[in-house]
Amino acid sequence: MHVRNLFAATVVAASLSTAAIADVSVMLPANPGGGWDGTGRQAFAAMNAAGIYTEGVNFTNTGGAGGTIGLAEFQNSQSGKPDALAVFGAITVGAIMLNSSPIDLSTYTPIARLTAEHLVIAVDARSDIETLEQLVEQMKADPGAVPVGGGSAGGVDHIALALLAQAAGIAVGDLNYIPQAAGAETVTGIVNGTLKAGISGISEFQQFQDQGRIRILAITADERREGLDVPTFKEAGFDVEIANWRGILGAPGMPEDNAAEWIARFDQLNDSAEWQQVMQTQGWDSYYQSGPAFGEFIAEENARIGDILRGAELVE
Template sequence: MNFRKALLPLAVLAAMVAGSAQAQVNVMLPANPGGGWDSTGRQAFQAMNDAGIYTGAVNFTNKGGAGGTIGLAEFQGAYTGKPDALAVFGAITVGSIILNKSPIDLADFRPVARLTAEYLVIAVADSSPHQSLQDLVEAMKADPGATPIGGGSAGGVDHIALALLAQAADIPVSDLNYIPQASGAETVTGIVNGTLAAGISGISEFQQFAEQGRIRILGITSAERKEGLDVPTFKEAGYDIEIANWRGILGSPDMPEDNYQTWVDRFTQLNESEAWAKVLETQGWDQFFIAGEEFGSFIQEENERIGAILKEAGLAE
């Protein structure tokens, strides 16, 4: 009997099993289900699958809290040095690390790709007496404490945008009654049931509820009006504010170099795909792509920029 021939199929089978075991990517979504980071991660991998770029298994983990720092800390502890381990994050994380003095350092992770930018909108209940952004600002100015406004994590881009609005309207930032919410869906619930006078979040988290007539959007933080959304900009209302929430992908700390480059290439292909273009259109996200070390430089610049804004607004030391 030729044992070499007999053992060959077993060796091939073992290689196939090992290969299939590795055909899974672990993705940390450091927020509760239903929010912008959750949607970004799930939609990106669905589009990647639709485009045939990556069709393997995806293991998503949701771990919300503290602007993504809780989820990223768990991700760092579990996946440092491991391949095929990614995390979604964004501008909110940068501010939360600074505000909460978190030990998380984004420079420890591998910068894979910046994917999207999304402008923020501020909304009230459809039954609210505030018919314009100016109306809401006047209520904030008259009695900030009695005008609770919900949004993302403290120190995140929602909070920063509201602080900039307050500054522009000569309202002390320290007087704002800002109430962080676990998700955009929770913010909408608070607006509708009256526990919040208003809420601020990304377009994608509010637009469907506005279309259903549950909330009314008063303003958007873009430089110009968003196509398909009949909403004035903050600038039109007299407040010179333009700010966007960006989202991207990090690789695990010490991710093997070849594996890291594979994911940079995959997300580059995703950005150029028709499947992703459809997601951007449907979600109302703007394409905002850079990858690899260029993205790493951007993260460092954002850390400095957002830190300066937080200090100027009196939100950080």
């Protein structure tokens, strides 16, 4: 576990002390340097720069098991507290089921969904497959003969492929999905022929398409992405939209007044020039939603991902 403190410049200047007490505790349920870590730290840095929240922030990194270890620690130590937040994301929803975790996201306080990265599916640049429809036709004919690589079993990449299969009338359990350690390994498999196709985030695949190594066929967004001339899954005839989103939860039992304050702060953050600059610099897409609407979204994701994982026979 790694613990670091970030203090507002005004507080440090006033006290010149390293013993300042943080006013909010933020669980980052991943190791330093990952996506959740960056999202949490960058969000509070932008909030401080924008003058929205300039008090101290205590970050705790506890990684492992798709965020479930950190969230369990957070739940045990922070429940009921007014200023305790946690970063989480789409991966967490499936990880809770895959790891048989006792965590129940419905008991947490929904604050804000912040960012997202949509996924793309790609083949070798030399492949005779030029469209998503052509790839799906091969999958329909013999799913087992079409190995598709992506992230961990039950993760967002796997779920996106399962949704595509469902939309195309292919049994999810028949898919030949092969988990890879990283996007670069997926590309290697595509290029050397051990994989017929691969699915990953745009940031993982874009550079390899630019290098002429792979051909991106489609994106899981609701509309085409600027700078990437490929259709959406929906344009290709498959009603699939999914993103690897990240957001903020309040502690279970957080007082309503405190929850309302944090929702208002993140609403302001989303509208701030400072946060817009962060997202542009990091290559993140805005996927903002807050409060009860975000809570409803989490419940829908939980139900949808649960159905997919059961269909893939990954959970009972």
